[in-house]
Amino acid sequence: MTKPKEEILLDDKKINRAIARIAHEILERNSGAESLVLIGILTRGAYLAKRIAAQLKEIEGAEVPVGLLDINLYRDDVHSKLDQPIIQRTDILFDVVDRNIILVDDVLFTGRTIRAALDAIVDFGRPRSIQLAVLIDRGHRELPIRPDYVGKNIPTSRDDRVLVRLNEKDDREVVVAVKGALKKPAKKSTKAAEAKPRKKGGNTK
Amino acid sequence: MKLRSRHLLGLEGVTADELSLILDTAESFREILDRPIKKVPTLRGVTVLNLFYEPSTRTRISFELAEKRLSADTISFSTSVSSVKKGESLKDTVRNIEAMKIDMVVVRHSSPGVPYFLTNCVESNIINAGDGAHEHPTQALLDMFTIRKKYGTLDGLRVVLVGDVKHSRVVRSNIWGLKTMGASVAVCGPSTLLPYEVEQFGVDIYTDLDEAIDGADVVNIMRIQLERQQAGLFPSQREYTNLFAMTKERLKRLKRNYTIMHPGPMNRGVEITPDVADSKSSVILDQVTNGQAVRMAVLYLLSGKKEKEEDDE
Numbered sequence: 001m002t003k004p005k006e007e008i009l010l011d012d013k014k015i016n017r018a019i020a021r022i023a024h025e026i027l028e029r030n031s032g033a034e035s036l037v038l039i040g041i042l043t044r045g046a047y048l049a050k051r052i053a054a055q056l057k058e059i060e061g062a063e064v065p066v067g068l069l070d071i072n073l074y075r076d077d078v079h080s081k082l083d084q085p086i087i088q089r090t091d092i093l094f095d096v097v098d099r100n101i102i103l104v105d106d107v108l109f110t111g112r113t114i115r116a117a118l119d120a121i122v123d124f125g126r127p128r129s130i131q132l133a134v135l136i137d138r139g140h141r142e143l144p145i146r147p148d149y150v151g152k153n154i155p156t157s158r159d160d161r162v163l164v165r166l167n168e169k170d171d172r173e174v175v176v177a178v179k180g181a182l183k184k185p186a187k188k189s190t191k192a193a194e195a196k197p198r199k200k201g202g203n204t205k
Numbered sequence: 206m207k208l209r210s211r212h213l214l215g216l217e218g219v220t221a222d223e224l225s226l227i228l229d230t231a232e233s234f235r236e237i238l239d240r241p242i243k244k245v246p247t248l249r250g251v252t253v254l255n256l257f258y259e260p261s262t263r264t265r266i267s268f269e270l271a272e273k274r275l276s277a278d279t280i281s282f283s284t285s286v287s288s289v290k291k292g293e294s295l296k297d298t299v300r301n302i303e304a305m306k307i308d309m310v311v312v313r314h315s316s317p318g319v320p321y322f323l324t325n326c327v328e329s330n331i332i333n334a335g336d337g338a339h340e341h342p343t344q345a346l347l348d349m350f351t352i353r354k355k356y357g358t359l360d361g362l363r364v365v366l367v368g369d370v371k372h373s374r375v376v377r378s379n380i381w382g383l384k385t386m387g388a389s390v391a392v393c394g395p396s397t398l399l400p401y402e403v404e405q406f407g408v409d410i411y412t413d414l415d416e417a418i419d420g421a422d423v424v425n426i427m428r429i430q431l432e433r434q435q436a437g438l439f440p441s442q443r444e445y446t447n448l449f450a451m452t453k454e455r456l457k458r459l460k461r462n463y464t465i466m467h468p469g470p471m472n473r474g475v476e477i478t479p480d481v482a483d484s485k486s487s488v489i490l491d492q493v494t495n496g497q498a499v500r501m502a503v504l505y506l507l508s509g510k511k512e513k514e515e516d517d518e
Contacts, residue, residue, distance in 0.1 A: 070233065073245040084207055084506065086226075087233040123242040 005179045009154055009162070012173035015135070018151030019048065022133050023055035025149050030100055033062035035128070037099045041117055042070045042088050045105040047168045048135060052104060067092035074116035090120070097125040102149075106164040108134040111145035136175060138162050159183040211510035212331040213503055214320045215340035216381040224386055228350050231495070231502035237274060238497060248277035251508055254307045255281040256299065257334070258289075258314040263469050263493060264334050264344070268311050271500035277508075280307075295319065296326050303327045309508065312336070330507045338372050343503060344468050345378030347496040349386065351488050352423055354495070355464060360387035363460075365417050367393045367449060368427030368476055371400045371438075375468045376427060380406050393417035394449065397438040414449050419458050425466040426451050429476050442475060451477045456486075464488055 010018065030036055033056050040049025046068045053066045069092065072078070072085040103117055114132060121130060133149035138156040154177070156162060161181035165172050206226050216224070237243055253272045257265055265281070272279045282302070284290070289298060299310065309330040312320050317339030320331050335341040353359055364383055366376045370392045383390050384407065391409035392399070403410055411417035418424055429445060439445050451465065465477075465487040473479045482489060 073237075073247040075247075078247055078509070084509070086206070087230050087502075087505070089233045090236055119246070123240060123244070125241060 004181050007177045007179065008174060009136070009177055010152060010175040012167075015151070015166075015173055015175065018135060019051050020055055022149045022151060023052050023059060026052070026102055026131075026133065027056065027060055029131070029148070033060050033064050035098070035100050036062075036102060037065045037067065037094060037096065038102050038104055039067040039069050039092065039117075039121065041103070041105045041113060042068055042090075043169060044164050044166055045069075047166050048106060048133075049102075049104040052102070052133065065094045067094065069117055069120055071113055071116040071120055074119045076112060076116070092124055095125060096121060096127045098128050101127045101130045102133050103130055104133045106134065106166075107136045107138060107162050108132070108145075108147055108150075109138055109140055109162070111141045111143035114145050115143050135164060136162055208506050208510075211507060212320070212324050212333075213342050213507060214324070214331065214333050216342045216345055216378045216385070217340070219342075219381070219385065221385050221387075224346075224349070224382060227346060227499070227502050227506060228353060230506060231346070231350050231499040232354075234501040234505070235495065235498040237501070238494065244274050244276060246276045247505060248272070248275040248508055250278075251275075251308045252278045252280070252306060253309045253311060253504070254299075254302055254329070255279060255334075256302075256310055256312045256314075257282065258284050258295075258312075258319075259335065261313055261334070263496070264313065264341075267493070267496045268332075268334060268343075268500050271497050271504060274497070275501055275504060277309075277504070295322075299323055299327055303329055309504065330510060332503060332507065335374055338374055338377070340378045340381075341374040342378050342382075343496070343500050344375045345382045346503070347492055347499040348375075348379055348425060348466060348468070349382050350495045350499050351466065351492050352388075352464065354491075355488065356422070356462075359383060362388045362423060363391070363421045364388050364423040364425060365391045365393055365411075365421045366425050366427065367414060367417070367451065369398045369430055370394045370403065370427070371398045372430055373427045375425075377406075379425065380408055384408070391417050391421070395439050395445070414451075415455065415458060418455060420460055421458075421463070422460050423464045423466060424451060424459065425468070426477050427468065428470060429472055431472065431475075446475055449476065450474075451481050453478065453480050453484075456481065456484075466492060468492070 038049040038053050040046035049066050053064045056062055056064050070088040070090045072087055131148040134147045135151040137147055137150045137153045140158050156177060159180045159182045161178040164175050167173050208223050237245055255268055269279055307329050311332045311334050313334040314336050317337035319336050320333040323331050333340060333342055349359060366379055370376050380390055391411060393411040393414055396412050463486055465481055467477060467489050471477060471482060
């Protein structure tokens with residue numbers, strides 16, 4: 001089997017510029033950082049949320065609290081996935097009631113992760129608003145969800161895999177698309193394929 | 206990383222990696238209990254049967270709450286008001302209830318091996334909530350969770366299990382789990398309450414409490430099962446209390462950062478004095494809270510595991 005083709009979508013400089021721009025847009029839209037809180041979706045959304053918070057501090061001098069959210073308990077495909085996700089620790093140490101929440105994730109794809117995150121946040125209280133910031137919007141939404149702040153819009157095929165790699169976790173800083181990585185290998189027996197519940201992309205990014 | 210078995214029958218043979226996975230997952234679930242809405246939708250659509258053939262307060266409520274906090278549907282079954290009274294066998298009872306589409310069964314029974322027996326009768330995931338004097342895995346897991354939360358690790362800690370070693374399933378599960386995680390384990394009790402061939406467990410054995418707890422980090426005190434004391438295994442309750450009760454004076458023998466545990470229900474003034482039970486180093490109520498998180502983790506990790514997936518790594 002040949003190695004799947006990787007295409008670099010963003011390099012480290014472009015990632016940083018995108019985060020800086022998103023931070024500016026957040027301040028502009030909300031007329032400052034007051035009442036703002038950031039919630040990053042684990043794992044990489046959490047790093048991005050921390051970086052946006054650092055930017056907000058640099059621009060406005062404001063300390064914006066950052067929360068971490070594990071959405072796996074709210075997934076709609078917990079039981080259809082073969083590998084059960086490892087549950088990480090949700091850490092939201094502030095009151096979300098009446099705050100303007102910026103929800104941060106790395107890649108926006110089907111929208112199912114965001115749906116799960118919205119359900120999770122509502123269990124913590126009733127925020128004044130929830131806005132969505134993503135580094136990459138790759139299209140193919142399956143739910144009526146749209147981002148408020150986007151690092152970069154990238155047209156992809158549904159079978160492509162978009163990978164965000166960040167220094168904090170991966171020791172490299174790049175966004176790549178792997179062509180055809182999500183394509184299911186052709187099933188030998190059609191019967192087995194039918195028996196499996198159809199999971200259109202699920203929460204896979 | 207995932208669990209190898211689709212059932213939790215005991216901690217004997219469960220690997221350190223698996224135990225760590227359960228404890229780490231419980232750590233994540235613990236936070237849910239501090240939320241304003243203590244409920245997540247993870248097990249929506251999963252039906253759990255709580256099959257209690259023996260009385261229980263803590264374990265049963267803890268399991269029921271854990272199930273409800275994960276949004277599972279639960280049915281609780283107690284033998285006193287069921288057809289068991291009409292003579293229906295265990296196997297028939299469970300098979301009939303399973304025919305109503307059950308996914309998981311939490312079982313407590315006075316006979317050791319009942320959970321294992323059930324794995325051969327039904328398709329559901331089986332969780333042992335105590336079987337005779339055999340094992341009580343979720344209790345040991347919550348004990349280990351509570352210790353780990355305080356010390357950060359189990360490795361190298363000295364844990365003494367005091368009391369009725371012979372009849373206690375909590376002791377057995379604790380021995381297996383703690384030893385796998387690298388703790389040094391000792392048991393202590395009157396020789397009539399130590400089981401035959403207790404050496405086989407590979408733990409230190411004491412009949413003198415003062416010696417046993419010398420330099421220990423954790424003392425886990427088992428309940429004296431008063432209902433079994435007609436057998437005359439010790440002369441009198443008072444003598445037991447004199448020799449084996451955890452008292453304030455005895456605390457001096459422990460390491461400075463010591464911990465007192467008890468799986469409940471406590472006989473205050475028998476195996477533990479009230480001042481010890483209510484002291485700052487007693488984590489007895491933390492154990493109860495943590496029990497929910499541990500049971501949520503176990504339910505989550507076993508849920509949806511089907512027959513064919515077992516051992517397919």
